[in-house]
Amino acid sequence: MIYNDFRSKVTPSLADILSLGGRIVSGSWPFPEVADAREIKVHVMGTATTDMLLRCVAVACAQEGLRPKVSQSLYGAFMQDVLNPASELYSIKPDIVLIVSDWHSLVADIPPSASNDEVALIVDAKVSEILSIWKRLTETLGVKIVHQFPPPPPYRLTGLAEKFLPVSYSNQLRSLFEKLWNAETYGVQMLDLEQFALENGSKSTFAPRVWYGAKLPIENSGLPGYVPLLRSALRGALNTVKKALVLDLDNTLWGGVIGDDGVDGIKLGTSDARSEAFSAFQAYVKSLAARGVILAVCSKNDPEIAKLGFAHIASILKYEDFAAFECSWGDKASGLRKIAKNLNIGLDSLVFVDDNPVECGLVQQELPMVATVHLDGDPADFVTKIEDGYWFQFQKYSREDFSRTGAYSARAAALVEQSSATDLPTYLKGLEMVGMVLRPEENQIERVVQLGQKTNQFNLLTRRYDEETIRAYLANEENIVFACSLKDKFGDHGLVSVLIGEAKGKELRIVEWVMSCRVFSRTFEQFIINEVIAASVARGITKIVGSYQATAKNAVVSELYAQLGFVLVDENLWELDLTQSPAAVETFVALASS
Structure with a gap:
């Protein structure tokens, strides 16, 4: 087994790493250690x-701002090490x-005459084996x-007939993947290389010669494109996923400058190839929003003039599609800070795209935790430039997920109203909030x-x-399991909090x-604890105990139990005595009638 110590917080290119050859495998990471980089051990x-x-892995971790230690099992020792x-x-x-x-390890050579049920039994056995590994x-x-x-092998065999043959390698792999995806996945990030193979060329990136020659899963030429895909899986595993796409306007969402060219002069629609490409990019952005990606604007512009671009007859995106709209003549790093604050998400949750290399460079320098994409060149390539990351x-x-943009837009509208409110209670009453706590159904x-x-x-113990x-x-x-939903006059935020009491x-x-960050500080936590107290009393419970485990990001709830009337009895351990009939905590959330 090889064990390596890699230290860095810089972002060297994969070409830099590969050029170092064996020194990487046998030695230390050749860049200075950064003291505040989080260490991560990856095996x-x-x-293969x-x-x-x-x-x-080392490059992917470094580019995510992590200091990696990477180890590996010997070839052929995978199952022995697990068991x-x-x-x-x-x-x-x-x-x-x-x-x-x-x-080769995931499929079986099954007679072509085998029935669907016979194939399913063989695939199910492999599914059970993998699930047992995950669970262990x-x-x-x-x-x-x-x-x-892996992607399916590039075998056509008998052509179209093979595509619909249950025993084909491709269909075995797809059935296996689908069954695993539908099973209890134990939080596993499933990294599917099928689309990656289509985009990078299956015959070259997954050439048989590299398998038979050295049992390599990917040809060396495919590794630079593989790194960002691996980074996405690491973000999923570490719960550092990107949540918001922040966009420039001029020459990003439309061709031209709205302040100079006017609504009729910007490029959108089908009049020419460039206009059509910008419209296609808008359609792509709209599709991301429909799937749960939060949209925001960060542009050097007059806000009222900037909004005119969305009034173009061919504009697919509308002003209302954006949860945050930061238009000013200030620097964009400051604009991104405001957006993150208004959305109540971390800067590391943002992906910023801009056609201006100077603006991109500034953001990369000032806010390295923000993913920055430079949309230079042909707008027909804009989608690919984002997808490559x-x-x-x-x-x-x-x-x-499908209503997230609307929920964040509702939050933005509430913040606007808050800015004009004379006091907090008046503002909170004006939101007309209605909450619901229910035991979750299967589909929830x-x-x-x-x-x-x-x-x-807002995660008190971070147990995942x-x-x-x-x-x-x-x-x-007897356990209390609450799935909590919230509505206000601006919209339905959906299921935004979960409390489990054993x-x-x-x-x-x-x-x-x-609790979701978009409903913080609205007395919804007070509403929930009141419902917990009522449910506990109905069960004959005399004491509620809560714990708090500090992490790098949950300081916002460090005093939550104290604010709710709990008493500290030990380090990070809080109790609420129900025999004293505690008064309900003040909340501005009303209980839904049904």
């Missing part, structure tokens, strides 16, 4: 030779395990898993898990429960409480 294993991928608790894998205790599977690693090591799945890679959708469990996995700020654990809590009727005799212990 690579699988059914993974030496070259270690370098990609043997005395293996070095268990002594290393990695934060993330990257599993690399090749297609997550339960025994507590690691996050990224599992890389794999910035928005969701594992699954929830119903709330995925959202319950997603909220716990993604939320970093999976579906299996949530269902286990739901199985006991009943132990006469005691209720809060084991998870998370």
Whole structure:
């Protein structure tokens, strides 16, 4: 087993890393250590030779601002290391395990005459094997898993007939992947290389000669494009996903300068190739918003003039599509800070795109945690330039994803009203908030898990429960499992908070409480605890116990229990005595009638 110590917070190119040759595998990261970089231990294993991928892992981590330590299992020792608790894998205790599977290990040679049911039995056996590996690693090591799945082999065999033959390698792989995706995934990030192969050329990037020659999963020439894909999986595993796309306006969302060219002079529509390309880019951005990506504008412009661009007859995007609209003559780094503050998300959640290299350079220098994409050249390439970064890679959708932009727009509208309010109680009353707390139904469990996995700020314990654990809590009727929704006069925010209380005799212990950042500071937490108290009293509970575990991002809730009337009884341990009939905490959220 090889163990390497890589230290850096800079972003060297993959070409720089590969040019160092064997010195990377045998030595230390050749850049100065940055003291405040978070260290991350990543272990690579699988059914292929993974030496070259270690370098990609190191680069991906460095580009994400992490200081990586990378280790790997020996070729052929994948299952032994997983099943043997005395293996070095268990002594290393990695934060993330990257599993690399090749297609040869995932498919079986099945007679073409086999029925669908016979093929399904064979695929199901492989699914069960993989799920058992995931469960073992997550339960025994507590690691996050990224599992890389290969593209199907480039075999046509008998042409169109093969495409619809259940036993074909391609159909086995797709069936396997779909069944795993629909199963309890234990928070695993599934990295699918099928689309990557189509975009980068399957015959070259996954050439048979590199497999037969060295059992390599990817040809060296494909590694530079693989790094951003791997980065997206790391963000998913570490809950640092990108949430918002922040866009410039002139020569980004339309051709020309709205202040100089006017509405009729900007390029949009179908009159020429350039106009059509800008319209296609707008359609792409609109599609991202429909799938849960928050949209914002950061432009050097007069705000009233800037809005005119969306009045163009061919504009697909409208002013209302943006949750934040920062137009001024100030620098864009300052504008991005305001956007992050107004949306109540981290700067590291933003992807900023601009056609101006100077603006991009400034943001990269001042805000390195913001992903910056320079949209230079032909607008026909704008979509590809964003897609090449794999910035928005969701594992699954929830119903709330499809209404997220509207919810953040409602938050923005509420902030505007707040700025004109004379006092906080008057403002909160004016929001006309209505809340609902219900035991989640089956179709809500995925959202319950997603909220716990993604939320970093209002997250008291940061335990990241999976579906299996949530269902286990739901199985006991004495436990309190609340899925909490909120509406106000500006819109429906959907399911935005989850609280789980585990009943132990006469005691209720809060084991998870998370809330979306877009409804902070509205007394919704007070509304929820009042409902918890009422439900606890109905169950004969005499004491509620809550804990707080500090992280780098959840300081906002460090005093939550004190604010709700709990008493500190031990370090980070709080209690609320229900035998004293505590008064309800003041809230401006009304209980929904049904």
